[in-house]
Amino acid sequence: MTRAAVMGAGSWGTTFAKVLHDAGTEVVVCARRPEIAEAINERRENTDYLPGVDLPEGLRATVDPAEALTGADIVALAVPSQTLRDNLAAWRPLLPPDAVLVSLMKGIELGTGRRMSEVIAETTGASADRIAVVGGPNLAREIATAQPGAAVAACSDEDAARRIQAACMTPYFRVYTNTDVVGCELGGAVKNVIALCVGIAFGLGFGDSTRALLMTRGLAEIARLGAALGADEHTFAGLAGLGDLVGTCSSPLSRNRTFGENLGRGMTLEQTIAVTRQTAEGVKSSEAVLELARKYGVEMPITEVVAAVMHHGMSISEAASLLMSRSPKPERYGV
Ligand SMILES: NC(=O)C1=CN([C@@H]2O[C@H](COP(=O)(O)OP(=O)(O)OC[C@H]3O[C@@H](n4cnc5c(N)ncnc54)[C@H](O)[C@@H]3O)[C@@H](O)[C@H]2O)C=CC1
Numbered sequence: 001m002t003r004a005a006v007m008g009a010g011s012w013g014t015t016f017a018k019v020l021h022d023a024g025t026e027v028v029v030c031a032r033r034p035e036i037a038e039a040i041n042e043r044r045e046n047t048d049y050l051p052g053v054d055l056p057e058g059l060r061a062t063v064d065p066a067e068a069l070t071g072a073d074i075v076a077l078a079v080p081s082q083t084l085r086d087n088l089a090a091w092r093p094l095l096p097p098d099a100v101l102v103s104l105m106k107g108i109e110l111g112t113g114r115r116m117s118e119v120i121a122e123t124t125g126a127s128a129d130r131i132a133v134v135g136g137p138n139l140a141r142e143i144a145t146a147q148p149g150a151a152v153a154a155c156s157d158e159d160a161a162r163r164i165q166a167a168c169m170t171p172y173f174r175v176y177t178n179t180d181v182v183g184c185e186l187g188g189a190v191k192n193v194i195a196l197c198v199g200i201a202f203g204l205g206f207g208d209s210t211r212a213l214l215m216t217r218g219l220a221e222i223a224r225l226g227a228a229l230g231a232d233e234h235t236f237a238g239l240a241g242l243g244d245l246v247g248t249c250s251s252p253l254s255r256n257r258t259f260g261e262n263l264g265r266g267m268t269l270e271q272t273i274a275v276t277r278q279t280a281e282g283v284k285s286s287e288a289v290l291e292l293a294r295k296y297g298v299e300m301p302i303t304e305v306v307a308a309v310m311h312h313g314m315s316i317s318e319a320a321s322l323l324m325s326r327s328p329k330p331e332r333y334g335v
């Protein structure tokens with residue numbers, strides 16, 4: 001039987017652990033706080049992150065990383081992207097040498113511009129055939145309540161991708177494989193930045209025309225960055241690209257979209273941060289994505305204004321007018 005450890009018992013870590021369990025994988029989820037592990041083990045509920053969602057009997061939680069990691073064939077990482085490097089430094093001595101390390105995270109590291117698979121490689125020394133990514137349009141509460149969903153398991157080693165696929169495919173969760181790790185990661189991370197902008201537009205009272213505009217031009221800038229970083233452009237038409245963008249930008253469950261919506265409705269950045277209890281990756285990643293775009297000479301106008309609003313005090317009205325007053329150009333998808 002395949003054994004998996006899920007490191008991080010937030011909303012997605014807990015949900016993905018349930019998916020693995022439902023797929024017949026033996027799984028232990030590792031929480032930081034004892035009360036979360038206790039609630040999962042004893043009340044069969046993650047009372048903080050997924051209140052009201054029943055968790056299966058066989059899903060075990062611990063606060064002891066060694067207990068979770070010992071003997072694991074698959075180690076799924078589900079902590080906030082900006083904390084991965086520090087978390088991995090602590091877990092590294094405990095990682096089984098042959099385990100596949102799977103990033104479930106959708107962010108880019110601030111200050112380095114590294115994708116999560118790169119942070120994993122740098123911190124653990126694992127080779128590319130042991131580093132994978134799972135991404136797609138997966139809103140935790142929906143998947144945790146077994147609503148039909150799908151994702152992509154990506155690894156440069158197709159066999160490893162297939163092993164992950166087998167470990168988490170259930171009657172309600174379809175998993176496809178891909179070998180384009182870069183594309184799958186960029187799709188997941190950059191859509192969070194676009195979702196912030198869509199949320200702002202929604203909060204300002206704009207409707208579906210504006211949302212569709214931002215999603216479509218957002219996808220164009222994701223694809224441009226992807227081309228520069230060597231991704232396969234077809235990935236962006238798939239679940240980890242268009243799929244994830246549509247899911248997040250459309251859903252009131254999205255923390256990123258909700259963060260933007262609160263700003264659009266008139267909250268200050270500080271007020272919005274204060275009311276946001278879970279991880280809205282796009283806030284920090286917007287600046288990291290922009291650094292990456294500048295490094296590779298890629299134009300990303302939506303990312304640019306989102307980063308300016310999140311980090312450099314630009315007002316929302318200035319951001320909107322900057323986007324709408326760009327010079328006329330032919331429509332192009334991607335490069
Ligand atoms: N929630 C969702 O629907 C989905 C989330 N993701 C991605 O999964 C990753 C994890 O997100 P969620 O589980 O949703 O986040 P969350 O905010 O619900 O949970 C984060 C978890 O990381 C733990 N953690 C470990 N070290 C931490 C530190 N230093 N600071 C703060 N928290 C720390 C927290 O205790 C918590 O268990 C993110 O990159 C997110 O983009 C991906 C797909 C769906």
Ligand SMILES: O=C(CO)COP(=O)(O)O
Nearest residue numbers: 136137138139254255256
């Ligand atoms: O990644 C997600 C959906 O696929 C979750 O989006 P949020 O992080 O904005 O909630």
